[in-house]
Amino acid sequence: MSGKTRTRILDAALRLFNEQGESNISTNHIADELEISPGNLYYHFRNKDDIIEQLFQRFEERMDTALQVPEGRPATLEDVWLQLHRVFECIWDYRFLYRDIINILSRNRSLRLRFARILKRGSANAHGIMQGLNETGVMRASAREIEGLATNILVLATFWLNYAGVRGEKDEQKAIRQGIVQVMMLVSPFLRDSERLHLHTLSAAYAE
Amino acid sequence: MSGKTRTRILDAALRLFNEQGESNISTNHIADELEISPGNLYYHFRNKDDIIEQLFQRFEERMDTALQVPEGRPATLEDVWLQLHRVFECIWDYRFLYRDIINILSRNRSLRLRFARILKRGSANAHGIMQGLNETGVMRASAREIEGLATNILVLATFWLNYAGVRGEKDEQKAIRQGIVQVMMLVSPFLRDSERLHLHTLSAAYAE
DNA sequence: GTCTATACGACGATAGAC
DNA sequence: GTCTATCGTCGTATAGAC
Numbered sequence: 001m002s003g004k005t006r007t008r009i010l011d012a013a014l015r016l017f018n019e020q021g022e023s024n025i026s027t028n029h030i031a032d033e034l035e036i037s038p039g040n041l042y043y044h045f046r047n048k049d050d051i052i053e054q055l056f057q058r059f060e061e062r063m064d065t066a067l068q069v070p071e072g073r074p075a076t077l078e079d080v081w082l083q084l085h086r087v088f089e090c091i092w093d094y095r096f097l098y099r100d101i102i103n104i105l106s107r108n109r110s111l112r113l114r115f116a117r118i119l120k121r122g123s124a125n126a127h128g129i130m131q132g133l134n135e136t137g138v139m140r141a142s143a144r145e146i147e148g149l150a151t152n153i154l155v156l157a158t159f160w161l162n163y164a165g166v167r168g169e170k171d172e173q174k175a176i177r178q179g180i181v182q183v184m185m186l187v188s189p190f191l192r193d194s195e196r197l198h199l200h201t202l203s204a205a206y207a208e
Numbered sequence: 209m210s211g212k213t214r215t216r217i218l219d220a221a222l223r224l225f226n227e228q229g230e231s232n233i234s235t236n237h238i239a240d241e242l243e244i245s246p247g248n249l250y251y252h253f254r255n256k257d258d259i260i261e262q263l264f265q266r267f268e269e270r271m272d273t274a275l276q277v278p279e280g281r282p283a284t285l286e287d288v289w290l291q292l293h294r295v296f297e298c299i300w301d302y303r304f305l306y307r308d309i310i311n312i313l314s315r316n317r318s319l320r321l322r323f324a325r326i327l328k329r330g331s332a333n334a335h336g337i338m339q340g341l342n343e344t345g346v347m348r349a350s351a352r353e354i355e356g357l358a359t360n361i362l363v364l365a366t367f368w369l370n371y372a373g374v375r376g377e378k379d380e381q382k383a384i385r386q387g388i389v390q391v392m393m394l395v396s397p398f399l400r401d402s403e404r405l406h407l408h409t410l411s412a413a414y415a416e
Numbered sequence: 417g418t419c420t421a422t423a424c425g426a427c428g429a430t431a432g433a434c
Numbered sequence: 435g436t437c438t439a440t441c442g443t444c445g446t447a448t449a450g451a452c
Contacts, residue, residue, distance in 0.1 A: 005435075021311055023231055026427055040436050042429065102307050102373055103229055115374065144408070148393035152364065155390070158374075159367035165310055166323065166366075182363070185356035189397035200352070213417075234445050248418050250447065419452075427444085434437075 006044045008034055010058075013051050017096035022052070022104065049108060056111055059094040063118055066090045067125050074132030077195060083129075084157070084183055087122075088176045091161055098162060119154060126150040130187075141190040152186055174208060181207045214252045216242055218266075221259050225304035230260070230312065257316060264319055267302040271326055274298045275333050282340030285403060291337075292365070292391055295330075296384040299369055306370060327362060334358040338395075349398040360394055382416060389415045 016025045031041045066086035105112045133139040164175035181203045224233045239249045274294035313320045341347040372383035
């Protein structure tokens with residue numbers, strides 16, 4: 001029954017990392033939490049970095065799923081809304097990565113490359129969706145504007161929850177909703193009048 | 209000559225923190241760098257947190273200066289450009305704070321309040337400038353739009369250099385210029401046609 | 417003001433019994 | 435698979451001599 005303890009360790013590590021920050025949680029803390037010995041933990045994982053890599057693996061798969069886009073038709077604003085939800089939920093569930101992102105990536109070349117790949121995928125995603133919206137006339141933006149917009153969406157999505165944390169927002173669902181509204185505000189000026197009005201109505205209700 | 213060594217310690221700490229991250233630099237590292245003894249360092253500072261607080265003090269004063277706005281007349285786009293430069297330079301010079309912001313603030317209630325105050329000041333600042341631009345007809349945005357815009361500008365300014373770092377951008381001056389351009393892109397859709405065109409020309413040259 | 421020496425604890429990690 | 439025991443290293447911080 002090797003998988004059992006291994007999984008419990010990963011689950012506990014994720015929870016503790018998210019709650020208290022990766023740098024504040026030692027392998028002993030994780031073992032204590034599960035009431036197993038430190039030696040046992042090291043039977044299942046080479047070291048702390050190994051645990052982080054496995055959690056990153058989970059995160060990567062989850063984010064790849066969240067970034068999937070409807071095939072065979074141009075995206076709608078509804079799609080954007082839903083996808084932002086999936087992405088923000090994913091970031092929330094692995095927020096320890098984002099909270100210490102520079103430190104974590106600076107220790108590990110492999111994670112650096114894989115995170116860069118995720119950013120690239122997110123960027124391509126944003127581009128694709130906005131080109132779809134452009135084609136169907138829902139929005140109107142030049143190539144240069146789409147380029148800048150995609151970058152700003154990426155930065156906002158990546159760091160919004162850190163910002164909410166610094167601001168002291170404790171209600172995670174609220175923070176996520178507000179993040180989505182802020183991203184929508186980036187897109188808003190480029191929308192057709194009717195869509196923009198509709199969006200403003202939705203946003204006002206959504207942000208609380 | 210008490211001030212001499214004290215200042216050298218602060219200078220070295222700032223440099224090492226910025227280069228290698230606050231959490232990776234111990235008081236011993238700082239003492240080693242200056243070729244003084246650890247005991248000497250602890251003669252000048254109660255502990256590591258004391259050093260960080262003093263650096264924060266410097267940062268706070270610098271940022272307060274950077275956020276100063278021309279008195280007695282509405283802001284122009286030129287003012288925005290210059291002020292963004294001052295703000296980004298300040299963040300760059302104290303980037304260790306931003307890199308680990310959540311950890312640093314979670315350890316220290318006083319810094320938490322003071323950083324919140326800086327954010328608040330930045331937000332008020334953005335509001336004021338945009339209202340000025342609105343009055344002179346340079347831009348046209350509703351109160352709600354200004355509200356959302358101010359928040360997005362704040363997030364972008366706060367985390368842009370982290371984003372650039374994750375992306376692997378090594379040229380700091382280039383990263384700062386690109387950050388400014390990205391902030392300008394947020395504002396751009398709300399500008400009068402002539403100003404927007406002018407901005408696009410400037411931006412293209414500026415981001416390199 | 418500055419040094420040397422050192423106490424103390426935490427952490428990462430391993431050896432070896434069961 | 436899991437435990438106990440333990441080692442080496444490092445970081446913070448202090449005592450006491452100069």
